[in-house]
Amino acid sequence: MTAHRDMLPTGGTMSADEKLGTTAERWLTGIEGADRYAAQTKRRYREIVEKYIRPRVGDLHLREVQTGPVGAFLRDVETDHGAATAKLCRTVLVGVLQIAVDHGALQQNPAKAVSIPKTGRREVVSLNPRQAHGLLSSLPPGDVRDALMVMLGTGARIGSVLALRWADVDLEAGTLVLTGTVVRSSAGLERQEHTKTHQTPRYRLPGALVDVLRARWESRGSDDLMFPNARGGLMDPHNFRKTWRTQMKTAGFEWVTPHVARKSVATLLARRLGDEAARDQLGHDSVATTRAHYVESVEDVPDHTDVLGEFLTL
Structure with a gap:
């Protein structure tokens, strides 16, 4: 800032x-x-x-x-x-x-x-697809599981997910637009009518996510919000995170936070399609930001022995 x-x-x-x-x-x-x-x-x-x-x-x-x-x-x-x-x-x-x-x-x-020493960079951790499957199968049906699926299917931040309205989703076209985020002001909890970056990205959704949202719509579509609280209003991110932590601990994934889901999206896309794909999905201005803070470092370096062996072949 x-x-x-x-x-x-x-x-x-x-x-x-x-x-x-x-x-x-x-x-x-x-x-x-x-x-x-x-x-x-x-x-x-x-x-x-x-x-x-x-x-x-x-x-x-x-x-x-x-x-x-x-x-x-x-x-x-x-x-x-x-x-x-x-x-x-x-x-x-x-x-x-x-x-x-x-x-x-x-x-x-x-x-x-006056200068301030740079903060140490935290190690990026993410879910791989196998871990994500295990986590999703361990979570009970409900808000946390569905919100996690939205995050894994889009890379959206938790504040934007909790601000989603059914009007932002086109289930027939399989698209979703982020139009706001949940914030806390002096007046209390409110829906800010723009995202953190002031962008309104439109995402194409994986088929499995469309199926989940369609089932959610059929059971709860009378609400304006996709993830309302018990009274139909905005869900408090603090309360959501509290429920999230409880369910993650029970599932054996205590280390998974909402932001880990966003990093998981970046890591998978970067490894399969390149850093630019991850940058575009997350809406960053630069590949450097995506790579430094959202893409998990590889533990096993790719096998380049055929090339490097040229140094050693006498």
Whole structure:
């Protein structure tokens, strides 16, 4: 997530005696009024300000916000909460302090001079087809099993799956369009009318998935949502994940999360059809992102002995 300058309020006057917390609120006002930011992003930025920046450095006057104090603050956050959180705090501070630069209260942005060590890359784990068959046969019929099948058949994120409406599916054509995602805002749980990437991808569905969705429609098609809660409204992702974890543990697949399903799609497509196919299915901008974070590394290197043997044939 990047805090863009062009979305921030400019003009007017600002004093170097203004407190950082006040400037942070100015920045949040600009972010929250911008359409390009998803509700989850806005909520996360405010959480960073309220939970980390305001309590620790919010009372500093802008003239006191120099590279030294900023670096010390970010190192403390890294120690207490990890490099990923520290990196996000830096992103927010860069945006906040740029307002002070734009208004003449600071000559330069001290947060830009502070670097955060890169977070270690987590090992990608995925289900292979044999494991997926075993898992699906071990799960009881219901929401978790059906949602997993949608994820394995499309690569969609869990938030988008829980936001699916029957109007987004054409069972005769065997297609599905992702048109939104479930988010939590200050007003509670709501359906955001666009996906995380603002794309509306149309997927062609495997025949087995069409059969599952048709059976689900015939038994529950009176609902607007494909995966509603007991009252017919949006299912809370937190509650869904809780049920998911219970069923995965019972099935002997405790390590499988909804995101593992997405990585499984990327890994299978990359190995069978190439990285570009995986990138397109997941909707990434670059193959590098897909390869680095979604495709499981191979344990057995392909057999290239016929070629490499040329080195050793005397």
